[in-house]
Amino acid sequence: RNNYEHNLAMHILNNRYYMTNGSSILLVEEKALFPPIAQLNYEYYDAQPVGDARTATPVVTSDEIQCNVGNGGLPFGQAQYPAVDSFADGINTIAFLINLSR
Numbered sequence: 001r002n003n004y005e006h007n008l009a010m011h012i013l014n015n016r017y018y019m020t021n022g023s024s025i026l027l028v029e030e031k032a033l034f035p036p037i038a039q040l041n042y043e044y045y046d047a048q049p050v051g052d053a054r055t056a057t058p059v060v061t062s063d064e065i066q067c068n069v070g071n072g073g074l075p076f077g078q079a080q081y082p083a084v085d086s087f088a089d090g091i092n093t094i095a096f097l098i099n100l101s102r
Contacts, residue, residue, distance in 0.1 A: 004038035 007026055011018045019027040030041040069079050
């Protein structure tokens with residue numbers, strides 16, 4: 001709750017547009033990948049972003065994306081229900097642990 005109130009106060013003081021559910025989360029139009037606690041960043045775009053024209057570097061690299069939901073990815077609502085053969089970061093943890101003992 002403290003993080004929510006702090007971030008809310010900062011947006012109000014800086015006269016920035018935000019949306020809120022009134023108690024626990026702020027929605028802010030921002031490109032940053034890692035928002036502060038109690039804030040959800042979003043951005044609008046017409047097509048899949050391929051790069052930042054200012055720096056000529058990718059906006060997001062594939063190793064920074066944990067899960068692709070929506071068009072071309074998992075159906076909405078399914079991101080937290082992985083299949084048996086889905087592995088975090090593509091690593092089979094059990095196989096990794098078994099190979100440590102060899």
